[in-house]
Amino acid sequence: MTLRSADNGTVTDLPDALIPRPRRELAPGAVLVPDWLDPVRQRELVALCRAWAVGPVRMRSPRMPNGGVMSVQSVSLGWHWLPYRYSRTADDVGGAAVAPFPDVLRRLGRDAVAAAYGRDEAARYEPDAALVNYYDDAARMGMHQDREERTDAPVVSLSLGTSCVFRFGNTENRNRPWQDVELASGDLFVFGGPSRFAYHGVVRTLPGTAPTGIGFEGRLNITLRQTGLSGTGSAR
């Protein structure tokens, strides 16, 4: 953006970071709220992620049924996600019981849905599983649907640290049409309603973009889900 000062006619470039990024609806039900978490909240969540990453189940790179290993590392809360099901125990990482779903994330999830869709939707939102994903500079996530849940309640996604190029596709298949958007530290993305089962993925991270003071290298993403499984002992 170029600014011309009124008094002396000097032209200056305004840094991108000073231009507020507007809220955007990428598709019906897919709402991006930039800078939703303030810097203090971001740092608090990073500290919580550090604690969650070490136990009772350690953060690890999930192994897929075809033998491939994901480049992203993740840890779950509430329900343990492994490709492609949920379990109360970390069956692929020593079998420990997964940590309970924390109240702080339940409240955050409701606030997020309120910010995206309004208070009525938020009152119905009962997230019971969180996936905390860590991306180093080389990590990415292929196009997929979040479909191990047995409800169509929205998914809440929070980004911390390094920005990424997030690809939001269509509900039919992993191919075009898609939209590439940047998710930066503090951004909220909610996808529900007609967008709930849209394909999505992370094309790449953008090293060097983490806010100073976040005390952390790389990208963290927290997704909150409502599995529809709570009250039962296992997902299968």
Ligand SMILES: O=C(O)CCC(=O)C(=O)O
């Ligand atoms: O890291 C992200 O922004 C997306 C994560 C994701 O799609 C998932 O965990 O299912």
Ligand SMILES: [Fe+2]
């Ligand atoms: Fe996903």
